[in-house]
Structure formats: C-alpha cells, structure tokens
Amino acid sequence: MRMVDLIGKKKRGEALGEEEIAFFVDGCTRGEIPDYQTAAFLMAVCFRGMSREERAILTEKMALSGETVDLSSLPRTADKHSTGGVGDLTTLVTAPIAAAAGLSVAKMSGRGLGHTGGTVDKLESIPGYRTSLSEAEFLGQVKKIGLAVVGQTADLAPADKKLYALRDVTDTVDSIPLIASSIMSKKLAAGAGSVVLDVKYGSGAFMKTPEDALDLARAMVEIGVAHGRKMAALVTSMEFPLAPWIGNAIEVRGAARILRGEDPKGYGIRTVAVRLAGEMLSLALSIPAQEGLARAEAILSDGRAYRKFREWIGAQGGDVSAIEEDRLPRAPYTRTVLSPAEGWITRADTGKIGTSACLLGAGRVKKEDSPDLAAGLELSFVPCGRAEKGQPLCVMHASDPAKFDGAEELFLEALTFSDAPADPPALIRETVRGAEDPIF
Ligand code: URA
Numbered sequence: 001m002r003m004v005d006l007i008g009k010k011k012r013g014e015a016l017g018e019e020e021i022a023f024f025v026d027g028c029t030r031g032e033i034p035d036y037q038t039a040a041f042l043m044a045v046c047f048r049g050m051s052r053e054e055r056a057i058l059t060e061k062m063a064l065s066g067e068t069v070d071l072s073s074l075p076r077t078a079d080k081h082s083t084g085g086v087g088d089l090t091t092l093v094t095a096p097i098a099a100a101a102g103l104s105v106a107k108m109s110g111r112g113l114g115h116t117g118g119t120v121d122k123l124e125s126i127p128g129y130r131t132s133l134s135e136a137e138f139l140g141q142v143k144k145i146g147l148a149v150v151g152q153t154a155d156l157a158p159a160d161k162k163l164y165a166l167r168d169v170t171d172t173v174d175s176i177p178l179i180a181s182s183i184m185s186k187k188l189a190a191g192a193g194s195v196v197l198d199v200k201y202g203s204g205a206f207m208k209t210p211e212d213a214l215d216l217a218r219a220m221v222e223i224g225v226a227h228g229r230k231m232a233a234l235v236t237s238m239e240f241p242l243a244p245w246i247g248n249a250i251e252v253r254g255a256a257r258i259l260r261g262e263d264p265k266g267y268g269i270r271t272v273a274v275r276l277a278g279e280m281l282s283l284a285l286s287i288p289a290q291e292g293l294a295r296a297e298a299i300l301s302d303g304r305a306y307r308k309f310r311e312w313i314g315a316q317g318g319d320v321s322a323i324e325e326d327r328l329p330r331a332p333y334t335r336t337v338l339s340p341a342e343g344w345i346t347r348a349d350t351g352k353i354g355t356s357a358c359l360l361g362a363g364r365v366k367k368e369d370s371p372d373l374a375a376g377l378e379l380s381f382v383p384c385g386r387a388e389k390g391q392p393l394c395v396m397h398a399s400d401p402a403k404f405d406g407a408e409e410l411f412l413e414a415l416t417f418s419d420a421p422a423d424p425p426a427l428i429r430e431t432v433r434g435a436e437d438p439i440f
Pocket of ligand 1: 179
C-alpha cells in the first residue's frame with residue numbers, strides 16, 4: 001500500500017476502506033509517513049469529508065493507537081466532554097453531581113487550548129491536588145468514592161497527538177470528521193460506557209454557528225454509538241462566557257459557589273452543568289432524561305454534590321480548607337474596568353474575553369508555558385443587561401500590572417453596547433441522543 005494512492009483516492013472524494021485507514025493511522029503513529037503526505041491527506045479530508053463508516057473506523061484506529069483504560073471493574077461508568085469554552089467550569093460541578101448519584105466517573109481531562117480553559121490547569125490551582133495518579137490509585141479512588149479526575153496520559157491516542165500538531169499548523173483543524181475523530185478517539189480510549197458531550201458554538205467556540213455545532217454533535221454521537229457507547233450531546237451557546245469567572249483559581253472558587261447554591265444572574269453555568277449531569281444520569285442509569293435532570297437538580301440543591309466535591313478533592317490530595325477558607329492563589333494586583341458607555345450589553349466576542357484572560361497570564365502563549373493560576377477575570381456585567389457609564393464591568397487579576405492595559409483594551413473591544421435591549425441567546429439549542437434504548 002502507498003500513502004500517495006490514499007491521498008489520491010481522498011482527493012477524488014472516494015471512500016477509504018478499513019485496511020487503508022489502518023495503514024494511515026499506524027504509519028502516522030510510528031512516524032513512518034512523512035509530514036507532507038499526512039498534511040496533504042488531512043487537507044483532502046477537509047475538502048472531501050468522510051463517510052460515517054470512514055469516521056467510525058478512523059476514530060477506532062486512533063483510539064487503539066496507544067493505551068486504553070479498562071474500566072470494566074467499575075459500575076455505571078460515565079464521562080463528559082466539552083469542546084471548549086470560556087468560563088466553562090462545568091466538569092467541576094457536573095462530575096460531583098454524577099458521582100453523588102452513584103455513577104463511576106473516571107475522567108481524563110485536558111489543559112487549556114488557545115483562549116479556552118482546561119480542567120487540569122484549574123485543578124492544579126488547588127494546593128496539593130494530584131493530577132497524575134497510577135492506574136491502581138485512579139481506579140481505586142473511583143471504586144471508593146465514584147470520582148477521580150486526572151490529566152491525559154502521554155500514551156492516550158498518540159495518533160491524535162501527531163495529527164493534531166500537524167492540523168494546528170496546516171489550517172486543517174476545523175473539519176468535522178477530523179474534530180469528531182480527535183475527540184472521540186480519546187473518549188473511546190478512556191473507556192467509559194456512556195459519554196455526554198457539550199458541543200459549543202458562538203464567538204468563543206470552535207464552531208461558529210449552531211448548525212455546524214449540530215453537525216459535529218451528530219457525527220460524534222454516531223461514532224460513539226457505532227462503538228457500543230451510550231451517547232448524548234447538547235449544543236450550547238458560547239455567545240457569552242458561560243460563567244462570570246475566567247481563570248484557573250478564579251473558576252475553582254466559582255465552582256464552589258455554584259455547589260453551595262449560587263446561580264449567577266444572566267450566566268448559563270448552573271443550567272448547563274445540571275443538564276449535562278442529568279443526561280449522564282439518564283444514560284448510565286437508563287432512566288428518562290427528565291428524571292435524570294430532576295435527580296441532578298436535587299443532588300446539587302441539597303448539598304450532596306458539594307459534599308462529593310470536597311470528598312473528591314481531598315481524596316486526590318487537595319487542600320479542601322484552601323477552597324473553604326478562600327486561600328486559593330490570589331494575584332497581587334487587581335484593576336477594576338469601568339464601563340466607557342451606557343447601554344445594553346447585547347453581544348460579546350467571547351473569544352476576545354478569553355484572550356484577555358490569557359493576556360493577564362491565565363492561559364498559555366506557547367505550549368510549554370505554565371499558566372498563572374491566580375490570573376484572570378471576574379465579570380460584573382450581566383449578559384444582555386444594562387450598564388451605566390462608569391459602572392464596574394469586571395475585575396482583572398494579574399501578577400504583573402504591565403499586563404492590564406492590553407487586556408483591558410481587548411476586553412472592552414469585545415463588548416457591544418446597544419441603545420435597545422435584546423433577548424439573551426438561547427442557552428441549549430439542541431439535544432442529540434444516541435443510545436439504542438427504547439426509552440429514548
Ligand atoms: N479538541 C480536540 O481534542 N480535538 C479537536 O480536533 C478539537 C478540539
């Protein structure tokens with residue numbers, strides 16, 4: 001078999017068979033296919049797409065390119081994944097709800113990517129929290145308390161690591177078969193029997209329109225179902241930040257506030273976190289979605305989720321009192337940004353708000369950077385709410401005051417002030433479910 005022939009086939013829009021896809025994935029993983037051929041193939045996929053069968057096979061081969069996690073000793077295994085957003089701290093709320101309901105959540109999470117945050121970076125802001133556990137510790141903790149969250153190991157879907165690095169520099173990231181196979185290969189390798197996806201659209205997301213997000217959601221649900229997983233996906237808005245907290249320690253503090261009962265006005269964090277947990281319960285316990293939602297809501301409201309959160313953080317070495325007594329990292333400098341105008345804040349470029357937090361130090365400029373765990377933004381405006389001139393819009397946190405000017409400029413550029421009010425965008429646009437169970 002020759003790679004040049006596979007590139008030619010895909011260039012002409014023909015479908016590839018299992019052996020051909022295996023040849024490509026194995027060759028990439030072993031470093032036997034030169035980058036120029038891989039890049040040409042990826043570009044052909046961007047233009048020609050892939051059939052349902054091709055996507056399912058590509059994902060499986062990528063999942064099997066490295067280690068896979070065997071969760072068969074655990075009951076009711078459940079995972080969740082967000083395609084990435086700003087102020088998206090849902091895992092910190094959703095995972096404890098699911099575990100408190102009796103699910104086994106053995107989760108591998110990622111780090112921040114571009115302007116979007118990553119759960120592992122957030123957890124590292126808790127003193128003592130261990131994001132790396134041995135397999136025995138990881139499985140043992142989930143068996144005992146139902147929940148562990150660690151960073152992805154280097155050997156999880158190594159084919160994806162190679163492909164992603166090339167996609168990043170050849171403008172071939174935004175292809176539905178490539179995104180779907182990238183995300184789902186890691187979910188399949190991580191082993192859970194049911195997976196709930198939060199597929200985001202809007203200015204702060206990979207997918208800019210709800211239609212594209214729905215296509216991606218359907219593609220990923222199909223792939224999971226083809227591999228015997230119970231699947232659901234929500235298509236949710238990233239037209240405003242999901243929460244008023246953006247930054248690593250800032251988001252952990254925010255998660256504790258949600259778990260203690262807050263629901264910040266105009267922001268979707270609580271609603272989306274509970275809906276995701278409800279879908280996880282529905283899939284893993286085979287109960288109707290409405291019942292899953294009602295149970296998730298009760299577990300959050302009556303404090304069981306907050307108890308599970310503390311148990312989880314403590315079990316993984318984290319200093320729970322640092323959260324309860326507000327001793328998480330704090331930046332030495334703050335600046336309050338005041339509204340330059342009066343009007344209704346009807347739109348936000350959420351990508352710019354996320355980038356503003358990165359400029360303060362919360363994200364990475366280069367892959368090898370360590371984020372400043374204390375840096376970020378606390379927003380005080382209400383999405384689609386009214387702002388008066390001179391009113392505080394946010395508090396910026398940084399370790400270096402020289403960072404404030406650039407971050408403030410970008411933050412203000414992100415906001416649109418209108419003379420007339422507008423309705424807030426719908427938060428959850430679609431639900432795609434894929435289990436073959438008659439209750440659906
Ligand atoms: N996240 C991933 O893991 N892969 C993609 O291709 C896009 C987002």
